Amino acid sequence: MFKQRKVGIVGTGHVGSHCALSLMLQGVCDELVLVDIDEAKSQSQAFDCMDTASFLPHRVKVKKGTYQDLGKVDIVVISVGTIDNVSKNRLSELEGSLKIINSFVPEIMASGFKGYFVVITNPVDIVTYYVQKLSGLPHNHVIGTGTGLDSARLCRVLSNELNIDARSIQAYMLGEHGDSQMAVFSQVSINGFSLESFLKNTGKKLDYNKVETTVTKAGWDIYSGKKSTEFGIACVCTDIIRAVYSDEKKVMACSGYLEGHYGENGLYIGVPAIIGKNGVEKVLELELNEKEQDKFSETLEIIKKHIKIGEKAFK
Template sequence: MKTRSVGIVGVGHVGAHCAYSLAVQGIVDELVLVDVKEQKVISECQDLRDSVSYLPHRVEVRGGTYEDLKDCDIVVISVGTIMGEDHSRLAELKHSVELVNSFVGRIVKAGFDGIFIVITNPCDIIARQVQKLSGFPSSRVFATGTGLDSARLRTVLARETGIDHKSLVAYTMGEHGDSQMAPWSHVTVNGKPLD
């Protein structure tokens, strides 16, 4: 049986949550964490090992280098700097591009032939940069886009209507940021239009 391996580059707030979620759901056999802050990687690996010790499945968790991601099926990119609550995600562009420019080529050169998933903001633009740097087809470079925003919309609608969020279909479109919009005409409750 093939080992299901996922690498995460950047184990700050979002990357660490992603790693934890993958580990506890049992959908990976191996997690490889990479961050410029080596002590952060060591700490996150230990926390994850402690967490999975009580689960009914095994997950190997280890720190590594960009080159250690070569055998991963998926590499999640969640690098970046939180710039404050009143900023535009586009304000992170310059720094995010510099970050991905520094490591995507190293990962690909090491032999990585899987899928990139980009969480780094502005994620749609950074996904395009990762595709360009990697030379991979668009079918192997994804951004989380407005996935989180769509979940947030369903949560607000559930809270405001008293209807379970699993009975609601609602999503946002556009770029993850100030230009996104909710197509209200497509919001449904148990298959019926919201209005």
């Protein structure tokens, strides 16, 4: 008998519901289990998704579930939490996010879950670190979305500035999915051309600081206009899950666990990695110039500081 691809989503607000829809529309899974502390919401989201399913070329089953039901799924997406729209700093959400994950991750593990976690909840790098601690799963089986969305935003901004298709651009934001993230301009590739070479060929100019600032602020700019960000991150989540199910060996930015990479150990941070059937199969190291290395060192220190702050939530 063929194995059904089953995904659970914890948290069915703007982000969780759009993750469900993206997974359905792209045909990545056969069954979705939606879990939320507001059971009426998860039930309504499941019904709404099932109303959509009749228009798809493939069959998808969506249902409301409990933490106990997640023991039977392959992948659990964590998309719980609230946005701090006052400070507009994802790090300020840490204490609340850790209390929430501490309330259900052990329960999911007690249900017999042995799959993969895909973590979206902010601050995602630190939350991913603690989801792994709470679950006891291998580091490569706990994947944060990290700077996956930020890297896509970098490609969008460069596309607008250079007037070329974003799909022709390969570029990465590294570090914290937050204010200290940084662009690796030295390693931008435009279908084989370095960014510097492309600018020389086209005679175009680029304000590097403006581009980096625009990307870093992009999430809050979107939030200020619609009070949520949902579509882009849902597609990042779907990309990760597809890469695992299809063993794609896809290179993309995510919260990867450093084990000697970039000279650091023992934390998750936004870096490019190869994702396949074993989760994060390899973290990749970009060659950084001196300025980029200094910026990356700064964002590493911020992650380390907040991991220590997070320890208080578990005492």
